[in-house]
Amino acid sequence: MKKLINDPRAVVDESVEGFGLAHADLVTVFADPKYIVRKDAPVAGKVGLVSGGGSGHEPLHGGYVGLGMLDAAVPGAVFTSPTPDQILPATLAVNSGAGVVHIVKNYTGDVLNFETAGELAQAEGVEVRTVLVNDDVAVQDSLYTAGRRGVGGTVLVEKIAGAAAERGDNLDAVAAIGDRVNQNVRSMGVALTACTVPHAGAPSFVLEENEIEIGIGIHGEPGRHRIPMENADGITDRLLEPVVSDLGLASGDKVLLFVNGMGGTPQSELYIVYRRAAQQLAAQGVTVARSLVGNYITSLEMQGCSITVLRLDDEMTALWDAPVHTPALRWGV
Amino acid sequence: MGLDVNWALRWLTLSAQAMAEHRKELIELDRPIGDSDHGENMDRGFKAVMVKIAEAPPETAGAALKLTAMTLMSKVGGAAGPLYGTAFLRAGTALGEASDIDAATLASAFQAARDGIVARGKAESGDKTMVDAWTPAVDAATAAAGDSDVLKVLVAAAEAAEAGAVSTDPMLARKGRASYLGERSIGHRDPGAVSSALILRAAVGAVE
Numbered sequence: 001m002k003k004l005i006n007d008p009r010a011v012v013d014e015s016v017e018g019f020g021l022a023h024a025d026l027v028t029v030f031a032d033p034k035y036i037v038r039k040d041a042p043v044a045g046k047v048g049l050v051s052g053g054g055s056g057h058e059p060l061h062g063g064y065v066g067l068g069m070l071d072a073a074v075p076g077a078v079f080t081s082p083t084p085d086q087i088l089p090a091t092l093a094v095n096s097g098a099g100v101v102h103i104v105k106n107y108t109g110d111v112l113n114f115e116t117a118g119e120l121a122q123a124e125g126v127e128v129r130t131v132l133v134n135d136d137v138a139v140q141d142s143l144y145t146a147g148r149r150g151v152g153g154t155v156l157v158e159k160i161a162g163a164a165a166e167r168g169d170n171l172d173a174v175a176a177i178g179d180r181v182n183q184n185v186r187s188m189g190v191a192l193t194a195c196t197v198p199h200a201g202a203p204s205f206v207l208e209e210n211e212i213e214i215g216i217g218i219h220g221e222p223g224r225h226r227i228p229m230e231n232a233d234g235i236t237d238r239l240l241e242p243v244v245s246d247l248g249l250a251s252g253d254k255v256l257l258f259v260n261g262m263g264g265t266p267q268s269e270l271y272i273v274y275r276r277a278a279q280q281l282a283a284q285g286v287t288v289a290r291s292l293v294g295n296y297i298t299s300l301e302m303q304g305c306s307i308t309v310l311r312l313d314d315e316m317t318a319l320w321d322a323p324v325h326t327p328a329l330r331w332g333v
Numbered sequence: 334m335g336l337d338v339n340w341a342l343r344w345l346t347l348s349a350q351a352m353a354e355h356r357k358e359l360i361e362l363d364r365p366i367g368d369s370d371h372g373e374n375m376d377r378g379f380k381a382v383m384v385k386i387a388e389a390p391p392e393t394a395g396a397a398l399k400l401t402a403m404t405l406m407s408k409v410g411g412a413a414g415p416l417y418g419t420a421f422l423r424a425g426t427a428l429g430e431a432s433d434i435d436a437a438t439l440a441s442a443f444q445a446a447r448d449g450i451v452a453r454g455k456a457e458s459g460d461k462t463m464v465d466a467w468t469p470a471v472d473a474a475t476a477a478a479g480d481s482d483v484l485k486v487l488v489a490a491a492e493a494a495e496a497g498a499v500s501t502d503p504m505l506a507r508k509g510r511a512s513y514l515g516e517r518s519i520g521h522r523d524p525g526a527v528s529s530a531l532i533l534r535a536a537v538g539a540v541e
Contacts (some may be wrong), residue, residue, distance in 0.1 A: 033407075054368075054410075076410045077377075079368045083414055085407035108509045112415035112453060116406065138513075145512035200360050200369035219368045221510050 001196050003301075008198040012055045016075055019062055023327045026066045033083075035090035036062045037072045038137075047165040047174045048072070048094030050102040051158055051279075052087060053110050054079040056197070057218055060155065060297045063328030069162035070103075070326070078197050078300075079219040081109035088119030091126060099127035099171035103158055103178060105150025106134035107219065129173055131178035132159050135187045135308065137246045138215030138224050147219045152260045152308035153185035155296045156320075159329065163198050163322035181316065186247045188239040189306030191216045191223065193264065214238060218299050232269065236276040239307040244284070247311060251285025256292065256320065258308035263298035265305055270294065273305055281309075292321055296328065335433035336483050336540070341394035342386060343539035347400055350377035351531040366511035370411060371524040378409035378417070395433060398425030398442075405486040412509055414527060416450050416463065423449035436486045440471070440478040443490055447471045454508060461504035461511060461518060463525035469493040469500075470533055484540050491534040498526040 005011050013140065016036070020029030027036050035052075042048060051061045053072030061073035068220070071094035076082035091100050091257045100121065118128045135153030139145050161178035169177070191213040194203040204221065207213055213222030230238075249255070259274040261267070274293050281288055291311055297306075312315070323332035334373035352359075352375040359372030382404045391397040398421045406418030431438060447467040456462040474508035477485045499522065506518035509525075 077370065077374065080370045080374055080410040081412075081414075083407045083410050109411035109414070112412055113410065116415055145515075146508055146510070149513070194482070197369045199373045200364065202364070204364055204369050217510075217513060219510065221368050221513060223511070224515065 001201050003196070003198060004289060005198055008201070011198045012075060012077055015055070016062065016065055024129035025296070026325070026327055027062070033086040033088050033089060034095070035072055035074045036065050037090065037093050038065050038067075038070070040135065041071050041094045042096035043071070044096050045098055045168070047098045047169065048091050048096065048100040048172050049103060049158070049162055049165055049174070050074065050087070050094060050100055051154070052076065052082045052090070052114075053105055053107070053188045054081055054219060056300045057297050059295075059328035061158070064155070064158050064162075064326050066324070066326030067333065068166045068322055068326075069158055069329065072197055078199065081107065081113045084113055084117040084120060087114060088120050091117060091121045091128065092124065099129065101161065101165070101171065101174050101178060102128060102130045103154065104130055104132050105154055106132050106147050108146050127317060129171055129175035131157060131161065131175055131182065133182050135182065135185045136217065137186050137188050137242045138217075151218050152187040152258055152297055152306045153182060153310070155260075155292075156185055156256065156258065156308065156310050157181045159324060160316055160319045163319035163324070166322065173197070177315075177319070181310065184247070184311040184316075185308060186243045187306050187308040188243050189216045189218070189260065189262065190214050190235055190239060190304045192303040195302035197265070197300070213306070216299075216304065218297060232272045233276045236273045236307070237280065240277050240280055243309050244281075247309060249284065249286050249309070249311065251301070254287045254289040254312045254317070255281065256290040256310040256312055257281065257288045258292040258310070260297055260306045261295040261309060262302040262304040262306070263295055264301045264303040267294060270305055273307070277307055289317060335435050336394065336439065336500050337432055337434070338392060338394050340447040340539050340541075341397040342390070343541075344536045345379070345397060347388065347535035347538050348532045349383050351535050352376045352379045352528070355528075355531055359524050359528055362527060364523055366495060366506065366514055366521045367524060368510060371413060371528065374409045374411050375528050378405045378414065381408040387526055393428070393430055393432060395425045395428035395430060398422075398428065399525060401425075412454065413528070416454050416525070419449040419453045420446040434483065436478040436481045436483050439483055439486050440474040443474045444471045448517055459504060460508045461501045461506040461523050462508050463523065463529045465501050465504070465523065466494040466497040466526040466529040466533075475541040484537070487533075487537045489532070491537050494530040494533040498522060498530045501526050
């Protein structure tokens with residue numbers, strides 16, 4: 001294992017500390033318990049947005065704390081959900097009295113820990129709503145699994161719900177738009193290589209030189225099936241087809257196309273994937289009205305990507321375009 | 334002879350030792366069907382329990398288990414934190430203020446722990462989770478409680494939990510991250526069932 005680290009057990013501590021130093025103009029970092037809040041939190045009259053999850057997905061979630069997106073992010077250990085003793089103070093710190101929305105990726109640990117923290121916050125008089133993100137079409141039979149996972153769609157939920165909160169929407173309205181994004185977004189990912197959790201010291205699964213793993217999540221867990229390596233267009237089609245069919249996209253629909261890198265894939269390759277996906281959507285009469293390409297929700301140094309498609313309406317488009325100023329996403333300001 | 338607070342404190346100490354000793358093994362079990370973090374999280378959680386106990390030694394077994402619950406819930410993370418936290422909380426509540434725990438109370442505490450895990454995680458027997466260690470352990474403990482011998486109850490629970498952990502090998506996972514693997518989860522042992530068996534085995538060693 002070759003990594004730019006000092007001590008496998010200090011990875012999250014030292015990384016979050018550095019993040020706080022680098023972005024001191026935007027965020028305040030608390031060390032113990034660990035959470036990151038927007039510099040000017042709580043913003044008077046504004047609904048607070050809190051998200052969190054295992055570390056190793058950077059820039060998710062800390063990178064999205066700031067104007068027009070999250071008010072707080074709660075990083076757990078690598079690939080491990082944060083705990084209620086972190087989520088609770090983060091929730092209290094961003095509550096201006098207008099209530100707080102928890103944006104939770106549908107993983108068992110995240111759900112259980114946010115659920116516990118939400119109950120504790122309610123007991124302290126804070127109104128909490130939860131938006132559960134479960135956009136991963138790789139998980140098919142939800143009756144016999146923990147349900148679809150929250151993956152790339154999470155970034156879009158955080159941006160659009162964050163913009164709604166920033167313009168002054170109330171608690172229920174912010175949660176409702178978050179749910180609406182989730183209902184209209186689907187994702188599917190591929191791994192060309194596995195990743196290595198620092199404290200585990202060895203890759204989380206083994207892929208041979210000529211193998212790829214289709215339907216991966218973002219926590220280094222293996223996906224649905226393994227196939228021989230193909231070219232970029234072939235892989236893109238395998239990812240896009242189930243996304244489009246599950247979403248029920250029709251000619252005339254407008255979408256946001258998001259090609260996300262898993263951490264170890266160069267931007268140039270992501271654009272090759274984007275090219276094919278955009279061509280395929282155009283051929284089906286679907287208009288790609290907005291786009292996002294880059295490493296926004298990663299799995300450490302994993303090579304691979306995910307394709308996320310969000311069916312847009314006018315309101316979601318306007319909220320996507322609204323100003324945002326965070327360490328990882330900035331426009332219009 | 335019943336069990337007291339000193340048994341509970343030895344149980345937690347031996348559990349912490351077991352988590353440290355089996356940290357790597359639990360990580361290895363978690364690697365193919367989870368995310369390689371179970372051993373790390375349990376080790377970190379029980380080390381924190383040891384610190385809490387040293388800071389303010391609990392006076393009853395029930396209080397020791399509740400302190401364990403709060404610490405695991407806040408330090409372990411993942412699904413295991415809330416699940417073990419709930420288990421120890423329910424078990425501690427079942428013991429109440431008792432200073433001398435008899436066989437029947439012990440068995441009912443294990444049952445409360447199992448019921449808490451099921452209520453939180455919504456897993457059933459056969460889903461390839463820690464429930465597959467806990468349910469046979471509770472059944473064996475309840476059956477053994479008739480002899481009014483706490484050691485027999487603990488041994489029965491530990492042996493049944495160990496067999497239960499092994500029984501997860503051929504199961505198809507239906508809960509947690511392993512469930513995403515579908516058929517490919519078959520042939521792997523559930524790490525949560527293994528850590529549960531280690532903790533119940535530690536309870537036997539804690540009897541003097």
